[in-house]
Amino acid sequence: MTATPPRLTVTVQRGTEGATRQETFDVPAYENQTVLDVVTWIQQMADPTLAYRFACRVGMCGSCAMMVNGEPRWTCRTHVKKVASDGQLDIAPLRNLPVIKDLAADMDPFFDKWVAAEARLHPSAGRGDDFDPVTSQEPARAEADLGIECINCGICYAACDTVAGNPDYLGPAALQRAWTLFNDSRDADRDGILAAVSGKGGCHNCHSMGSCAQYCPNDLNPMRAIAGLKRETVRAAWGRKRDA
Amino acid sequence: MLDLRLYVAQRLSALVMVPLVLGHIAVMIYAIQGGLSTAEILGRTQGSLLWFLFYGTFVIAVSVHAAIGLRVIAHEWGGLRGRVLDWLMWVVGAGLLTLGARAVLAVTVP
Amino acid sequence: MKVPPRSHPLWLAFLLHRLSGLALALFLPVHLWLLSQAVTSPATLDGFLAFAEHPLVKLAEFGLVFLLAVHMGGGLRLLALEFLPWSDRHKTYAAAAIGAALFLSATFFLRAI
Numbered sequence: 001m002t003a004t005p006p007r008l009t010v011t012v013q014r015g016t017e018g019a020t021r022q023e024t025f026d027v028p029a030y031e032n033q034t035v036l037d038v039v040t041w042i043q044q045m046a047d048p049t050l051a052y053r054f055a056c057r058v059g060m061c062g063s064c065a066m067m068v069n070g071e072p073r074w075t076c077r078t079h080v081k082k083v084a085s086d087g088q089l090d091i092a093p094l095r096n097l098p099v100i101k102d103l104a105a106d107m108d109p110f111f112d113k114w115v116a117a118e119a120r121l122h123p124s125a126g127r128g129d130d131f132d133p134v135t136s137q138e139p140a141r142a143e144a145d146l147g148i149e150c151i152n153c154g155i156c157y158a159a160c161d162t163v164a165g166n167p168d169y170l171g172p173a174a175l176q177r178a179w180t181l182f183n184d185s186r187d188a189d190r191d192g193i194l195a196a197v198s199g200k201g202g203c204h205n206c207h208s209m210g211s212c213a214q215y216c217p218n219d220l221n222p223m224r225a226i227a228g229l230k231r232e233t234v235r236a237a238w239g240r241k242r243d244a
Numbered sequence: 245m246l247d248l249r250l251y252v253a254q255r256l257s258a259l260v261m262v263p264l265v266l267g268h269i270a271v272m273i274y275a276i277q278g279g280l281s282t283a284e285i286l287g288r289t290q291g292s293l294l295w296f297l298f299y300g301t302f303v304i305a306v307s308v309h310a311a312i313g314l315r316v317i318a319h320e321w322g323g324l325r326g327r328v329l330d331w332l333m334w335v336v337g338a339g340l341l342t343l344g345a346r347a348v349l350a351v352t353v354p
Numbered sequence: 355m356k357v358p359p360r361s362h363p364l365w366l367a368f369l370l371h372r373l374s375g376l377a378l379a380l381f382l383p384v385h386l387w388l389l390s391q392a393v394t395s396p397a398t399l400d401g402f403l404a405f406a407e408h409p410l411v412k413l414a415e416f417g418l419v420f421l422l423a424v425h426m427g428g429g430l431r432l433l434a435l436e437f438l439p440w441s442d443r444h445k446t447y448a449a450a451a452i453g454a455a456l457f458l459s460a461t462f463f464l465r466a467i
Contacts, residue, residue: 069359070358070359070360071359071360159360161360161365161368162320164320165319165320165321166245166319166320168245169245198247198248199247200245200246200247201245202246202247202248204246204247204248204250204251205245205246205316207368207371207372208364208368208432208435208436209364209365209367209368210362210364210365210368210444211360211362211364211365214360214362214364214365215360223435224440227435227436227440228440230251230436231436231437233248234248234251234252234255234437237248237252255433255436258429258433259433261426262426262429262430265422265423265426266426268422269419269422269423269458269462272419272462273458273461273462273465276415276462276465276466277465277466279403279407280403280406281400281403282392282396282399282400282403283396285389285392285399286392286393303386306382310375310378310379310382313375313376313379314376314379317372317375317376336379339383340382340383340386343382343383343386343387343390344386346386346390347385347386347387347389347390349390350389350390350391350392350393350394351389351392351393
C-alpha cells in the first residue's frame with residue numbers, strides 16, 4: 001500500500017509587465033525541496049514556457065530571488081517546509097522592479113542605481129603601484145567588511161517599502177555598496193560618493209524600517225550602512241560650512 | 245524627494261522639539277487635573293516671556309517638521325511629485341506657522 | 355487576523371511613527387485654532403473645554419498624548435540610530451519607546467479622570 005504523496009498548490013504570476021495573470025499548479029511535495037526546485041518542476045513537467053532565472057543553485061550568484069508568499073527570498077536556499085507549512089505557495093517576480101516575463105524581473109533599474117550611487121570603485125592606484133595593505137583592524141575597514149558579502153540578489157530592494165513609494169530612491173543595496181567603498185582605503189573619491197548619495201533619491205529618504213536587514217539572505221545590514229552615510233553626509237556638510 | 249537640506253531641517257527641528265515635547269507633556273499632566281478653563285490657561289501664560297519663547301520655538305519647529313513629514317507621506321503614499329509636492333510643503337508650513345503664531349500671541353500677549 | 359507579509363517589529367515601529375506623525379499633523383491646526391480663540395472668543399474655547407470633560411473626549415486626549423509621546427520616543431530612537439554608534443538593540447529600544455509613551459499618557463489619563 002502506498003500513500004498518496006502530499007501535493008503543493010502553487011500559484012505563479014505569469015505574463016509581462018502590465019499583463020500579468022495568476023496560474024495555479026499542482027506540484028508533488030518532497031521531504032527536501034527548495035522553492036527553486038518547485039519552480040523548476042513546473043517548467044520541466046507542467047509548462048515549459050515558464051520563464052525564471054537562476055544559475056548557481058547554492059546561494060552564491062544572487063540571480064534566483066523571487067517573492068514567495070509575499071516575502072522576497074533566495075529561492076535556491078529556501079526550503080518549502082520553512083515557508084509553506086500548509087502546502088500553499090504563492091510565487092511572483094521580485095517586487096519594485098519591472099517584469100520581463102513570468103518570474104524574471106528586469107534588474108536594470110536596480111543596477112542603474114548602483115551606478116547612480118557611485119557604488120563602483122574609483123581607483124586610487126595604477127598598475128605599477130604597490131598593493132594597498134588591507135588590515136581588518138582599522139575601524140573603517142571593519143565597517144567596510146560588514147557589507148562586502150552582498151551578492152546583488154535584489155532581495156533588500158524588493159523588501160523596501162521606501163523604494164515602493166519613492167521610485168527615485170536608490171535603495172539599500174546600492175547605498176550599502178557606496179558605504180562599503182566610502183570606507184575602503186583603496187577608493188579615491190569619497191566626496192564623489194557622498195555627493196551621489198545626497199541627491200533627491202539619496203540615503204536621506206531611508207526611514208530605517210529595516211526590511212533590508214530583515215530579509216537579507218546573507219544577514220547583512222544595509223540600514224546600518226545607510227545610517228553611516230547619513231551621518232557622514234551631515235558631517236561633511238557641516239565641515240564645508242565651517243571651512244567656508 | 246528628500247535631499248540633504250530637507251533631511252537636516254527635519255532632524256534639527258526634531259532635536260529642538262525633544263525638550264519642548266517633554267515640557268508640553270509635563271504641563272498637560274500638571275494642568276489637566278480639575279479640568280481646564282480659558283482663564284486658567286491665560287493665567288499661566290499671559291505676559292510670560294518664558295512661555296512666549298517656549299511655545300514660539302515649538303511652533304516654528306513643528307511647522308518645519310510637519311511640513312517635511314507630510315511632504316514625505318504625500319509622495320510615498322499619495323503619489324504627489326515635483327511642483328505640487330513643493331507647493332504642498334510650503335503651504336502646510338506657512339499655514340501651521342500662521343495658525344501657531346496666532347495661538348501663541350493669543351495666549352501670551354497681555 | 356492575518357499578519358501582512360513583510361511585517362516585522364521595526365517595520366511596525368516605522369508604521370506607528372508614520373501614522374502618529376500624520377495624526378498629530380492633522381490634529382495640530384484644530385488645536386492651534388482653538389487656542390487662538392482664547393482672547394477674541396473665550397466662550398468658544400471654554401465651550402470646547404467643557405466639551406472636553408466628556409469621558410470619551412478624555413479618552414481621545416489620552417490617545418493624542420500617547421501619539422505625541424510615542425512619536426517623540428520613536429523619533430529619539432531614529433536620531434540615535436542615525437547619529438550615535440551602531441547598536442543591535444533597536445527592537446528593544448522601539449519597545450521601550452512604546453512603554454514610555456504608555457506610561458506618560460496613562461499618567462495624564464489618570465490625572466484627567
